[in-house]
Amino acid sequence: MSYTIKVNVLDAVKDFYPGLTNDDAHKIAEQIVTQWDYSDIYNDISDQIECAPNELGIDLEGKDGVDIEEEPTLIEKGLVLNPPPSRLFP
Numbered sequence: 001m002s003y004t005i006k007v008n009v010l011d012a013v014k015d016f017y018p019g020l021t022n023d024d025a026h027k028i029a030e031q032i033v034t035q036w037d038y039s040d041i042y043n044d045i046s047d048q049i050e051c052a053p054n055e056l057g058i059d060l061e062g063k064d065g066v067d068i069e070e071e072p073t074l075i076e077k078g079l080v081l082n083p084p085p086s087r088l089f090p
Contacts (some may be wrong), residue, residue: 005041009033010026013025013028
């Protein structure tokens with residue numbers, strides 16, 4: 001099963017303003033689609049992903065695919081090639 005949300009913008013424009021000419025409805029729909037900021041949709045989905053698992057009893061801890069490495073106990077020395085003239089680089 002595919003979990004897809006689709007909106008026909010032209011149909012939505014016509015639903016909200018059925019008195020528009022076909023040409024005007026197409027122009028408005030085209031402008032909406034070409035200038036749409038899709039990040040809001042992802043933000044909304046992200047918010048739902050945070051809420052839904054709580055309601056469903058699903059634990060998201062450690063399932064985001066990000067591994068956080070602990071800081072090393074020893075500071076590693078780096079090699080600087082062609083250091084600038086400075087007292088910091090003997």
